[in-house]
Amino acid sequence: VIPDTRVAVLGLGMMGGSLARGLAARGARVIGLDRDEGQVEAAMREGVVQDRLDGDLTGIETSEVVLLALPVHATIEMLPRLSGRLASARLVMDVASTKRTIVAAAERAGLGATFVGAHPLTGSHRSGWGASRESLFEDARIFLCPTASTTPAARQLAESFWRELRAGSEWLDAALHDEQMAWRSHLPHLLSTALALTLRDAGVRRSALGPGGRDMTRLAGGSADMWASIVGDNAASILAAIDACDEQLASLRVALTRDDADLVHRWLEDGRSWFDGSPDAVLTRPKS
């Protein structure tokens, strides 16, 4: 589906830049837009993006695939602007980390038939064009969330699209996706930031940490813009996840306050059992 396809990529950061690279490498004709003109220029200099889209989106009318690689709130703001302008589009897809609000906004903007919300479960704490790489989606898992009116053709196109980028995709209801991500992705990220802030206040620098502490604070290096947008869009589910985690910490506190060694041991052993119970609890070296 990709060779010679006219693709518009809105947002040339880590995610959009990686999409543009992967698509260009497979022969797509990519036009791009970024609020940071320097990122567009870099993408054009490298021959990844063939032409720029201006702020009025002039030229987007001929795009067959339109990709929104923007923070959640910017995605939601962009969708109405695309309304009625995508006559050539067979697939419109975003790659933000929450899906419920975005899928609803696409439907409201009259883009429902061709729209698929996508969430690639990959990335890094880096951001910007400089962090993009062609192989980002290889072996990644992609959640695909349809609108109420996504056509079978658009669904098939979305599946083919990710297959050609060597990613695995699976369909999931948007509301269910967001609820699950509160636990699987957002809570881990927010705990990493909570740890970072705790260490900051204790006067501990990241360089003073061992491999474990560094792993635990890596996510805190992520883009605040992107994550504020995610967190704001999924606040209710995230609050429930934080509460549940607080309860686990409260159990530990009780055990420590009582000096109950058995209880502390059981708490730790329960965590280890969960770790071991998973088929991918592969024993790897910590990275340095």
Add this chain to the structure above:
Amino acid sequence: VIPDTRVAVLGLGMMGGSLARGLAARGARVIGLDRDEGQVEAAMREGVVQDRLDGDLTGIETSEVVLLALPVHATIEMLPRLSGRLASARLVMDVASTKRTIVAAAERAGLGATFVGAHPLTGSHRSGWGASRESLFEDARIFLCPTASTTPAARQLAESFWRELRAGSEWLDAALHDEQMAWRSHLPHLLSTALALTLRDAGVRRSALGPGGRDMTRLAGGSADMWASIVGDNAASILAAIDACDEQLASLRVALTRDDADLVHRWLEDGRSWFDGSPDAVLTRPKS
């Protein structure tokens, strides 16, 4: 200092096994003990350990270096048993993760002159002889904690010992060490377990996590025996660290409950600033 030195390694797990490997590779004559006889046999089969120590520690009298690589509580129990039996020892060192209680116990056991408490800031969530490797200490940072009576000769020997294993060492008061480790090591570990238990209760398997979530739950796979021992020995400092982290989560909760996007953004941005402010905030790919 290592070639031809007679070294006794008590505990042939990940840490003790790695010490035995590193020392044997440099020509030391290593005798070893482990409560799991299979681990001793494996170490002898591989030619790392030349002879076994029995449960009565017969033969330890001739050891020049005695290394305790046991959980904290087992280290504390072992020290009085070594009392008066280490006439040949020039250096007695443990490698457990807390130091205050152990250094005090060594002094009480009359081993103060030759004793140095060591804490290698390295390791993995794996445990046992099978997880040991000769290079474990290369480029690792080692905290060294003296007793009140450690001799200059024993101090120098400890420094040389780690230098020959290619690790960097620095001296630190034992109580200060434990206080710092509550933040730098114990809190990250316990947050990882809290997250693991939260995900378990939410029905999320580790295989459902992306690279970030996997990093955040890696420490939860550590040995419950070892960590219960550490946590029990440093409970007061750990409780303070958990409280501080709880306060950070409480700030986030307030921001989310109020739907205060600016406050959420500032909270995330503060964490990112701490991450960036560190000289080793190196931008690395997440490991898969």
